[in-house]
Amino acid sequence: MKNIFLLGLILFSIISCKAQTIVPVEKAIDYRRAGGIPDNTYLKDVNNLLAKYTGTWKGSYGGKNYTLYISKTTSKFYQVTRDMLLIRYLITSSNGIVLDDTRSIPDNSPFITEGSYFSKDLTTYALDFAGKNAICGNAGTVFIRIKNTVNTSMSFGYEPDKIMISNDDCPGFKTAELTFPKDGLMLTKQ
Template sequence: MKNIITLLILIAITISCKAQIIAVENFEDYPNELPDGAYIKDVNNVLGKYVGTWKGTYNNKNYDFKIVKYTENNIDLKYKEDMLLIRYKITDSSGTELANTLSLPNSSPYIIFGRYLAKSGGYVLNYQGLNAKCGQNGRIYISTYGANDTKLQLLLMVSGEIYDECTTGAVPQIMPTTSMELIKQ
């Protein structure tokens, strides 16, 4: 009898755990609140096509993006989430470095971090530039296309929030505010 009760408890725990996995492509179906202990998981590897090094040129600037898949364990909000992180290096046409987040840790506010997979198939990320308090902030939208998803379309939808701590006024955007094309390396 004791073995049967133990077995039933293990089955209940297993079923409970499986019910808490939410595919990343279904994240938008939970607009208000996720169940405690949920795991927003890339069960179908839909984020995999974004992972890698992407390069492109926009407005005489060279962009080098490194995209990785990362699992964040959000203890405060009581869920885990598979997401994309983007680190980048931007140089001007003469090679002068304008911004570089390649060596920053995952916890840095300057790492572009994932929000959700849009129903359109693109991916939405949060962005804070090095001058975030002076308007370099918003959402980055990316989507792949071309044979074998080797091209990436990227653009920044500027929030443009300027905080009281900004004494210089709005600064120019360093990220593309119209669509740019990147090629997978």
């Protein structure tokens, strides 16, 4: 009787297990276009494409100093695991006053800029951004691109989401001040 029970348990375990499919992280855009990532998929950085972006990057624009702290992490959401970049940042005025700082918030905070996908030609990496007062328009997509072969110069672009705002959430239908400039900025690796 014990043997039958043990055999049944083993068969149940084998049938209920599904193998995880490892897919290069650069294929995420294909899944995005197709409508989603299948369960039990691991979008893995098998070709080490994310490493060149990690580290501390600095730049200035419009009287503000931007310091980005980019790290690589592995995240699991439901049945999908993926390697991605996270961006934390410190923004100060030209005289050193802290305007925004996300350095100490946890990885699962909605204010962490989270990696999404590479462009088809692998030159640009897109990340999802939601800043403070995102409901009033301070949210969108960040695009980063290494600009030289020694990986010390990076362009940073920001495209705000086009959303409808309400007078209840945003009195006078006033949109929020954007965290990042829409004109983009150049950053240097530290």
